[in-house]
Amino acid sequence: MRWEELGQQPCSLARTLAVLGDRWTLMILRDCFLGIRRFEQFERRLGITRHVLADRLKKLVEHGVLSRVPYQQRPLREEYRLTESGLDLHPAIMALVSWGDRHMADERGAPVQHRHKACGQLIRPVTVCSECGEPVTARDIEVQVGSGWKADELSPLSIPAAQG
Incomplete structure (x- = not known):
């Protein structure tokens, strides 16, 4: 492509x-x-x-x-x-920053911290289920074809899922 x-x-x-x-x-x-x-x-x-x-x-x-x-x-x-x-796009940017803080920071740690204005605490982004509020990771998600998928296209579900 x-x-x-x-x-x-x-x-x-x-x-x-x-x-x-x-x-x-x-x-x-x-x-x-x-x-x-x-x-x-x-x-x-x-x-x-x-x-x-x-x-x-x-x-x-x-x-x-x-x-x-x-x-x-x-x-x-x-x-x-x-x-x-x-x-x-803020959640996506924050997720990338969080990944960088965990996997790319040196021994000094995160170069920038994010503080929640309402409670005053430092935060890290967490993905949660929009329905029940529970935190979710890649292993907690199941993918299915949505209404925007065209029937004549190769289904993303026919591609083997990544193992982890």
Whole structure:
């Protein structure tokens, strides 16, 4: 499968990766969640070329992850803000951060900590069942074909499940 074809795959992960699946896009999203909004701030913090940054921001706007909001009229200047769709990426970003904290941190530990505003405690993300609230892991999940699957396509269930 070619990279350009990911967006047409009958797989939510493939379609998501078609929009978000490169390092610069994920770093831009990280910075958005840290409160960065302006082009020059992204450029300075990331050390990314203007061309690549403009391309990634444009794609995120086109897919409704970010919106451009004016902050100055003369001359017109805009900043980038997370949309509801963008804010919905927070659990995914936090899961990646948590994985990095567990598997990529050095002896000093996590470089950034996250504190829950309501209770004041440091947190780590946990995936829970939306119905019963119990924590779930990969071993607790069973996959089945959903309504978005086309009958003429190879079923994802015909692929052997990963053993773990």
